Amino acid sequence: MIKVGVAGYGVIGQRLADGVAWQKDMELVGVADVAPTLPIRALYESGMKYRLYTALPEKKHLLTDIGIPVSGTLEELVQEVDIMLDATSAGIGAKNKELYQKYHTKAIFQGGEKNDVADVFFHGYANYEKGVGADYLKLTSCNTTGLIRAIDAIDRAVGVVKTAITIIRRVADPGDYHRGLTNALQVDKAPSHQCLDLMTIMPHVDATGILIHTPVTHGHIITPVVSTRGKISKEELLAIFNAHPRIKVVRLEDGFLGNASLFKYARDLGNKRGDMYEVAVWEESIVNSGDDIMFAMNIPQESVVIPETMDGIRAAMKMQLTREEGTAETNKYLWMK
Numbered sequence: 001m002i003k004v005g006v007a008g009y010g011v012i013g014q015r016l017a018d019g020v021a022w023q024k025d026m027e028l029v030g031v032a033d034v035a036p037t038l039p040i041r042a043l044y045e046s047g048m049k050y051r052l053y054t055a056l057p058e059k060k061h062l063l064t065d066i067g068i069p070v071s072g073t074l075e076e077l078v079q080e081v082d083i084m085l086d087a088t089s090a091g092i093g094a095k096n097k098e099l100y101q102k103y104h105t106k107a108i109f110q111g112g113e114k115n116d117v118a119d120v121f122f123h124g125y126a127n128y129e130k131g132v133g134a135d136y137l138k139l140t141s142c143n144t145t146g147l148i149r150a151i152d153a154i155d156r157a158v159g160v161v162k163t164a165i166t167i168i169r170r171v172a173d174p175g176d177y178h179r180g181l182t183n184a185l186q187v188d189k190a191p192s193h194q195c196l197d198l199m200t201i202m203p204h205v206d207a208t209g210i211l212i213h214t215p216v217t218h219g220h221i222i223t224p225v226v227s228t229r230g231k232i233s234k235e236e237l238l239a240i241f242n243a244h245p246r247i248k249v250v251r252l253e254d255g256f257l258g259n260a261s262l263f264k265y266a267r268d269l270g271n272k273r274g275d276m277y278e279v280a281v282w283e284e285s286i287v288n289s290g291d292d293i294m295f296a297m298n299i300p301q302e303s304v305v306i307p308e309t310m311d312g313i314r315a316a317m318k319m320q321l322t323r324e325e326g327t328a329e330t331n332k333y334l335w336m337k
Ligand SMILES: NC(=O)c1ccc[n+]([C@@H]2O[C@H](COP(=O)([O-])OP(=O)(O)OC[C@H]3O[C@@H](n4cnc5c(N)ncnc54)[C@H](O)[C@@H]3O)[C@@H](O)[C@H]2O)c1
Pocket: 007, 008, 009, 010, 011, 012, 013, 032, 033, 034, 035, 037, 055, 074, 086, 087, 088, 089, 090, 091, 092, 110, 111, 112, 113, 141, 142, 173, 301, 302, 305
């Protein structure tokens, strides 16, 4: 049983903890945070399913004073586990790394950390083998994770030469009031970091694109234009996506009209918090443009990186040595086809 700890019990950390708890070959030892945040209060009020450790021992009373039990410190948690999943606020992971190094504990960082925090910039499908045995992995961001799933699937099937994407990016997660409610669109400088990240992991693909922020919390939408080595038809692309366990093909005709339909559907399925591990591609959005092909995909930003992080544990801990075996195990435990 591989022992896993989670640092930072926020949007991503809560979901990583659930993800680990569902892997039958892993044990979630506990989660660490610094204060009685709403997710920590929810953890407490729903029966303290996971043991809580504090990353700020001098502020432990903030938790204990209101009855929240604390099982130890982050430093103690780091010593109890084989691997830490660091989902703290961007930049904190780099500081926590000193602790992980001190106790020779492996760690996986999330997209908000700088790339140099890790030995390998990791994606379960695109470069699993690079992560095998590595001490420090960094996951791609939510958009990049979903984007790479799709581009890698096409690349492995027919070879991708070039892609140009437009990302309609969700500006905040539900409850992120500190980001402000801006009823406006905001354009970023090109190329977007997702394309640069894609090229770091898949250097043979020439990627570029534009990102526009939008005041929406349920998902990003990306519309990649992909140049393949040989022309690919809509039917061929559909077959590639349908065969991918983490890509769900949906149809406008069936009522999947946009990002909100997918969020509601996940909720109707009974998925915890309306989480969805799959990215969705709209069948009717797939269209050829000359020799290129284009499509629209939805990225459930709160949960999309969970499967690839589980892959990261498998690679780093040498639980499985190939992407096929590693991703298949993760998929099995997260109920992906
Ligand atoms: N929110 C998303 O949609 C999303 C998607 C993919 C990746 N990410 C990445 O995941 C990481 C976490 O983002 P988030 O949205 O979950 O942030 P968040 O603000 O929701 O959660 C961060 C948590 O870390 C805690 N924390 C702060 N300092 C800590 C410390 N020293 N030790 C332990 N806990 C500490 C905070 O109290 C908070 O609960 C970032 O790198 C982010 O870029 C976020």
